Amino acid sequence: MRTNDAIILLSFSPPNRRDGSEAVWKASHQMPMRSGRLEKRTRLAIPVRISSLREPAVIERTTTENISSLGIRVVVSHHRDMDESLVVISPDGNLQTQARVVYCQPLSDGQFALGLQFPQETSVWVHKKLGFEN
Numbered sequence: 001m002r003t004n005d006a007i008i009l010l011s012f013s014p015p016n017r018r019d020g021s022e023a024v025w026k027a028s029h030q031m032p033m034r035s036g037r038l039e040k041r042t043r044l045a046i047p048v049r050i051s052s053l054r055e056p057a058v059i060e061r062t063t064t065e066n067i068s069s070l071g072i073r074v075v076v077s078h079h080r081d082m083d084e085s086l087v088v089i090s091p092d093g094n095l096q097t098q099a100r101v102v103y104c105q106p107l108s109d110g111q112f113a114l115g116l117q118f119p120q121e122t123s124v125w126v127h128k129k130l131g132f133e134n
Contacts, residue, residue: 041067041073043065043066044064044067045064046063046064047063048061048074048091049088050074050088051087052080052087053084060076063075065113069118071099071116071118072115072118075111076114077110081104083100085099086101086116088116098119100116100117101114102115102117
């Protein structure tokens with residue numbers, strides 16, 4: 001089911017060890033365009049491990065339902081809070097990044113569909129890895 005909810009656009013600046021600056025998220029709101037998506041999703045099942053920054057020892061294994069350079073959709077067994085920061089790790093370890101929960105949709109089977117948004121630097125990596133380069 002589609003809604004007309006506003007899209008939250010985020011930019012992420014990671015912490016800088018050299019100058020001691022902390023990580024910063026900047027958010028802006030945008031009403032959805034007709035398509036409802038900022039970028040086309042690719043149906044792709046990639047195994048990933050997800051954990052919360054609040055409870056890093058609790059790891060959930062799941063598989064992506066779709067992917068774009070901006071983020072992923074996964075199905076998990078635990079509810080997650082909006083804006084919660086999670087860690088996403090690919091099975092080969094080539095990708096380990098923080099992601100932000102942009103939606104948590106309850107499913108009829110008791111599980112939850114999560115929309116996870118990647119920081120800009122990860123988005124660039126995924127874009128290249130999936131061959132979306134210009």
